[in-house]
Amino acid sequence: MSEDQLVIGGRKIGSRLIMGTGGAGNLEILERALVASATSLTTVAMRRVDATTGTGVLDLLRRLKIEVLPNTAGCRSAAEALLTARLAREALETDLVKLEVVADERTLLPDPIELLDAAEQLVDDGFTVLPYTNDDPVLARRLESVGCAAVMPLGSPIGTGLGIRNPHNIAMIVEQAGVPVVLDAGIGTASEAAQAMELGCDAVLLATAVTRAGDPERMAHAMRLAVEAGRAAHGAGRIPRRYWAQASSPGID
Amino acid sequence: MTVWINGAEHELGEGANVLDALDAMGAPRVGVAVAVDAEVVPRADWASTALAAGSRVEVLTAVQGG
Numbered sequence: 468m469s470e471d472q473l474v475i476g477g478r479k480i481g482s483r484l485i486m487g488t489g490g491a492g493n494l495e496i497l498e499r500a501l502v503a504s505a506t507s508l509t510t511v512a513m514r515r516v517d518a519t520t521g522t523g524v525l526d527l528l529r530r531l532k533i534e535v536l537p538n539t540a541g542c543r544s545a546a547e548a549l550l551t552a553r554l555a556r557e558a559l560e561t562d563l564v565k566l567e568v569v570a571d572e573r574t575l576l577p578d579p580i581e582l583l584d585a586a587e588q589l590v591d592d593g594f595t596v597l598p599y600t601n602d603d604p605v606l607a608r609r610l611e612s613v614g615c616a617a618v619m620p621l622g623s624p625i626g627t628g629l630g631i632r633n634p635h636n637i638a639m640i641v642e643q644a645g646v647p648v649v650l651d652a653g654i655g656t657a658s659e660a661a662q663a664m665e666l667g668c669d670a671v672l673l674a675t676a677v678t679r680a681g682d683p684e685r686m687a688h689a690m691r692l693a694v695e696a697g698r699a700a701h702g703a704g705r706i707p708r709r710y711w712a713q714a715s716s717p718g719i720d
Numbered sequence: 721m722t723v724w725i726n727g728a729e730h731e732l733g734e735g736a737n738v739l740d741a742l743d744a745m746g747a748p749r750v751g752v753a754v755a756v757d758a759e760v761v762p763r764a765d766w767a768s769t770a771l772a773a774g775s776r777v778e779v780l781t782a783v784q785g786g
Contacts, residue, residue: 488784497784512785515726515778516747524784525751538786553760554780558753565786674786 471698473669475647476563476595476616478534480670481507484660484694485536485649487674491683494523500677501531504687510536510565510674513555525559536597538565543578545585552589564589565619565672566598575625579606583613590614599651602636604643611646618644619651619672622663626675628655631662641667657686657693664697665705721773738766741777752781 473480486506491497501509511524528535537555542548545568552564568585570578577600589596595616600606602620610618620640623629630653631637641648650663651672660671671694680686723732723741730744738754738761754761755778761769771777 487786489786491784510786511782513753513780514783514785516745516752516781517726525782535782536786537782540786550755550758550760551780554753554755554778555782556753557760557762558751558780559782567786 471702473647475597478563478595480534482691482694483664483670483698484691485509485670485672486533486677486687487672488524488678489540489674490678492678494527496683497524497678498527498531500683500687501527501533502687503684503691504677505691506533508534508536510538510672511559512538512540513551513558534563535559535561536563536565537561538599539567539585540569542568542585543570543581544568545581545588548581548585549588549592552585552594553592556594562593563595564597566596566615576621577601579603582606583609586610586615587613597649602633602640604636604639607640607648608643611644615646617647617649617669619649621652622650622659623653625652627653628676629653630655630659631666634662634666637663637666637668654690657689660690660693661697661700664694665701667701670694721771723771723773723775723777725777726779732771736771738769738771738777741771742766742779745779747779748781752779754779 482505484506486504486509539548539551548568568578568581569575586596586598597617598610598615599619607618622631647669649670649672650668654660654673654676663671677683677687725741725745
């Protein structure tokens with residue numbers, strides 16, 4: 468089989484399952500889940516240092532040799548996202564950023580105006596920008612045109628586990644994209660991760676589906692298999708859908 | 721002089737710099753980044769960046785999320 472390598476912004480990414488770290492009960496549970504997922508790239512958030520914030524999650528990722536992907540979670544404007552991204556670059560010594568600019572707490576949906584503005588400025592500032600975006604093919608195209616290294620459309624709102632609500636939009640984004648497409652947010656279970664890959668996505672990013680599962684380690688393993696299976700199925704080329712049955716055994720006479 | 725560090729008031733001596741602010745709040749020096757009045761201060765400039773009365777210092781680090 469020929470090499471099937473994911474490359475984002477010139478970086479080779481070893482796994483098509485990108486993980487998040489939010490929601491895990493503790494670092495031990497997170498570690499087992501990350502190992503079971505076989506991920507090679509994982510998100511962290513940036514927050515104020517205080518007595519309760521340890522740096523344990525960074526130590527864990529370094530020990531597991533997982534590349535860190537800082538996000539701008541919690542930012543509501545381009546200005547906030549820019550500052551957070553620049554602080555992350557300084558603290559973590561990476562130019563990768565998962566750009567999140569959400570409109571409100573209830574939906575956590577991206578604010579497209581602020582998102583595009585922030586993406587353009589961060590690209591100009593030398594960042595490798597991976598924007599979390601709506602499942603809007605037009606916005607995805609705009610994000611690519613300002614220089615984003617990937618586009619990361621949502622399947623459904625963050626943390627809902629509602630799966631991919633508009634598969635046709637995801638397929639349209641994939642069809643036109645010249646950069647990797649990462650299905651980000653909304654995945655609830657393994658079949659939905661496989662569906663994302665069957666739709667032609669290059670990778671899946673998820674956190675809640677694993678970290679808040681009954682058995683995070685087991686679900687992480689399931690997601691790993693689902694992403695691999697979906698990728699293989701996409702490459703294999705599915706049969707066309709038919710209206711009437713077509714016998715798979717030869718006729719009796 | 722009074723400066724704001726992560727939203728809390730701290731009393732620092734005149735001429736205090738970013739390193740003094742980190743010490744005042746007991747922050748580690750690795751794995752963190754600092755902004756003063758919404759501008760990132762690179763690590764190499766921490767010792768030479770003087771704070772003023774009313775400066776707003778933000779000290780961030782990576783946590784579980786996303």
